[in-house]
Amino acid sequence: MDPYVILIGAAMLITSILLSPLSSRVGMPVLLIFLAVGMLMGEDGAGGIRFDNFELAFVIGNLALAVILLDGGMRTRAETFRVGLKPALVLATLGVFITAALAGLCAWLVFDMHWMIALLIGAIISSTDAAAVFSLLQGHGLHLNERVSATLEIESGSNDPMAIFLTLMLVSLIGQEGASTLADGLMMLVRQFGIGAVVGVAGGFIIVEMANRVRLTPALYPLMVVAAGLFVFAGTNILSGSGFLAIYLAGVIVGNRPVRMMPMILQVHDGLAWLAQLCLFLMLGLLVTPSSLLSLAGSGLILALALIFVIRPLAVFSTLWPFGFNRRELFFISWVGLRGAVPIVLALFPIMAGVPEAPQIFHFAFFIVLVSLLVQGTSLAPLARKLKLEVPATGEPYxxxxxxxxxxxxxxxxxxxxxxxxxxxxxxxxxxxxxxxxxxxxxxxxxxxxxxxxxxxxxxxxxxxxxxxxxxxxxxxxxxSGRPTPEHLAERTFFGDFVLNGDALLGDVEQVYGIEFDELPPELSLAECFAKRTKGHPVVGDKVKLGPVVLVARATEADRVTKVGLKMTDS
Incomplete structure (x- = not known):
C-alpha cells in the first residue's frame, strides 16, 4: 500500500478532530466540518484527490452507519418506548412515504426530468439520518423532554427500511425489471421490517448472553459487541431483512440489559461511533465534485427549502397529531428532519444500477444534505430553548x-x-x-x-x-452535581417552590393553598389531570395550567405522574 495514502488519510482525520471544537463555538454541526474537510481535499479542492470508487464508498458507508446505529441503540433507554415507539414507527413508515411522495412531486415540478426519476430523488431524501440526529442531540448537550427526544431517536433509527424499500423499488421500475416489481417490492418491505426486527431482537439477546457467560480480558468486551453487532447486520442483509433496523434493535437490547463491563463498552463504542462518523463524512466529501453542485444550486435550493419548511412539517403534523404532542413539540420534530449520510449512501444505489441520471441524483442528494445541515443543524439548540422543550438534566459522573x-x-x-x-x-x-x-x-x-x-x-x-x-x-x-444551570432550568424556577404527590386530589390542594380550580372536579387527582391533557403518556416537564397556578410534572413512573411541582403564574 502506498504510504502516502495512509499519511493523507491520517492528516485528514487529525485536521477534522482539531477543527471539531469550532462546532460548539460557531454553532455549526461537527458533521459539516468533516464534510468540508473531505471536499477541501477532494478533486476540486486543495488536495486534488480523485476518489470515485462508489462500490468501496457503499461498503464503507454501510459499515459506518451500522456502527453508529449500534452505539445509538445502546444509548436508547427502553423506558422511552412507552411514549416514543408508536409515533416514531408511524413517522418512520407513513411519514417517510408522505415525504417521498411530496418531495418527488416537488422535484418533478422544479426539475426537467422524468416523473419516476423525480420520485426516486424523493425516496432517497425521505428518511432522517441517525448519525446526524444522534450527533447533534448529544453534541449540543440538549436535554429535551422525553416525548420529543424518544420520538426523534427511535424514528431516525428505524426509518431506513421504508426509504430503502422505496429507493430499490423505484430503481427496479426504472430498470423495467418486470410487471411484478410492485408486488415484489411490497414483499421486500415486509421482509425488511419483519426479518430486521426478529433478527435484531434475537441477536441482541444472544450478544447479552455471550457477554455475560464468557470470561474475557476487559478490553475485549467492546470489540466482541461490535463484531457481534456487525454479524447481526450482515446476516440480516443476507436474509433480505433490514440490517440497519436489526443492528439498532440489537443495540437497544444490549443497552437495556445487565451486561458485564457495560460502562467500558459504552466508552469504547463512543469512540468507535465518532471514528465511523469521521470516516463516513470525510469519504463522502471526497466522493462529491463541488463544481457539479453549482449548476444544481438554484433548483436544489428550492427542493431543500421545500423539504425543510413544507414537506417535513406536513408529514409530521399529518401523522403525529393523534399522539398528544403539543404544537411546540410538533414544530420542533418537524425542524429536526435532518438529512445526513443515509440519503447520500442511498444515492449510490442508482449509480451501481446504471441509471443514466445517477450522477445528477447523487449530487442533488448531497446538496440537500448540505443545506439541511447548514439550516437545521445550526439552529437546533436555539430553537429547542426558544420553544421551551428543555428539562433540567441530572448530573452525570465524570x-x-x-x-x-x-x-x-x-x-x-x-x-x-x-x-x-x-x-x-x-x-x-x-x-x-x-x-x-x-x-x-x-x-x-x-x-x-x-x-x-x-x-x-x-x-x-x-x-x-x-x-x-x-x-x-x-x-x-x-x-x-453542581454544574452551572441556566436560570430557566434551575429546579425552583422550572418546577416551582412546592412539591406534591401525584395522588393528591385537586380538592385537597384547593383547601391547603387556598386556590380554586373551577375547570376540573375536586375528586380528580393531579396525576389524572396530566393523563387527560397528554392522552395517557405524561413526561417530566409537562405542564397543566389551572387558574392561577401551573402544575409541572416532576417525576413519572410508567404512564403516571408521581411528583408534581406547583408554581404561580406570572399574573
Missing amino acids: RRLPLDVSAAGDHELMLFPLRGDRWNEPRPLGQLRLPENTAIAGIFRNHECFAPAPDLHIGRDDVVAVFAVSNSLTELGKAL
Whole structure:
C-alpha cells in the first residue's frame, strides 16, 4: 500500500478532530466540518484527490452507519418506548412515504426530468439520518423532554427500511425489471421490517448472553459487541431483512440489559461511533465534485427549502397529531428532519444500477444534505430553548468504571467532581443524602486521597468516588452535581417552590393553598389531570395550567405522574 495514502488519510482525520471544537463555538454541526474537510481535499479542492470508487464508498458507508446505529441503540433507554415507539414507527413508515411522495412531486415540478426519476430523488431524501440526529442531540448537550427526544431517536433509527424499500423499488421500475416489481417490492418491505426486527431482537439477546457467560480480558468486551453487532447486520442483509433496523434493535437490547463491563463498552463504542462518523463524512466529501453542485444550486435550493419548511412539517403534523404532542413539540420534530449520510449512501444505489441520471441524483442528494445541515443543524439548540422543550438534566459522573467481580454485582465505581456555586461552602460528608445500596469509596483533593468519614468536609473541586448501581444515577446526580444551570432550568424556577404527590386530589390542594380550580372536579387527582391533557403518556416537564397556578410534572413512573411541582403564574 502506498504510504502516502495512509499519511493523507491520517492528516485528514487529525485536521477534522482539531477543527471539531469550532462546532460548539460557531454553532455549526461537527458533521459539516468533516464534510468540508473531505471536499477541501477532494478533486476540486486543495488536495486534488480523485476518489470515485462508489462500490468501496457503499461498503464503507454501510459499515459506518451500522456502527453508529449500534452505539445509538445502546444509548436508547427502553423506558422511552412507552411514549416514543408508536409515533416514531408511524413517522418512520407513513411519514417517510408522505415525504417521498411530496418531495418527488416537488422535484418533478422544479426539475426537467422524468416523473419516476423525480420520485426516486424523493425516496432517497425521505428518511432522517441517525448519525446526524444522534450527533447533534448529544453534541449540543440538549436535554429535551422525553416525548420529543424518544420520538426523534427511535424514528431516525428505524426509518431506513421504508426509504430503502422505496429507493430499490423505484430503481427496479426504472430498470423495467418486470410487471411484478410492485408486488415484489411490497414483499421486500415486509421482509425488511419483519426479518430486521426478529433478527435484531434475537441477536441482541444472544450478544447479552455471550457477554455475560464468557470470561474475557476487559478490553475485549467492546470489540466482541461490535463484531457481534456487525454479524447481526450482515446476516440480516443476507436474509433480505433490514440490517440497519436489526443492528439498532440489537443495540437497544444490549443497552437495556445487565451486561458485564457495560460502562467500558459504552466508552469504547463512543469512540468507535465518532471514528465511523469521521470516516463516513470525510469519504463522502471526497466522493462529491463541488463544481457539479453549482449548476444544481438554484433548483436544489428550492427542493431543500421545500423539504425543510413544507414537506417535513406536513408529514409530521399529518401523522403525529393523534399522539398528544403539543404544537411546540410538533414544530420542533418537524425542524429536526435532518438529512445526513443515509440519503447520500442511498444515492449510490442508482449509480451501481446504471441509471443514466445517477450522477445528477447523487449530487442533488448531497446538496440537500448540505443545506439541511447548514439550516437545521445550526439552529437546533436555539430553537429547542426558544420553544421551551428543555428539562433540567441530572448530573452525570465524570467517569464510570465497571467492577469485574461477581461479588460486586451491578455496582460500578463512579467519579463525581464537585462543581458550581453550591459547593463553595464546604459541608460535612455526613450531610449527603445518598441512595440505598451506595457507598462512598473516597475523596480526592489536590492529588491526595481521603478516607470517607461523616465529619470530613467536602467542597468545590473535590472528586467524590462512589460505589453505586446504574439505576441510582438520577439520585446521585441530584446529590453531587453542581454544574452551572441556566436560570430557566434551575429546579425552583422550572418546577416551582412546592412539591406534591401525584395522588393528591385537586380538592385537597384547593383547601391547603387556598386556590380554586373551577375547570376540573375536586375528586380528580393531579396525576389524572396530566393523563387527560397528554392522552395517557405524561413526561417530566409537562405542564397543566389551572387558574392561577401551573402544575409541572416532576417525576413519572410508567404512564403516571408521581411528583408534581406547583408554581404561580406570572399574573
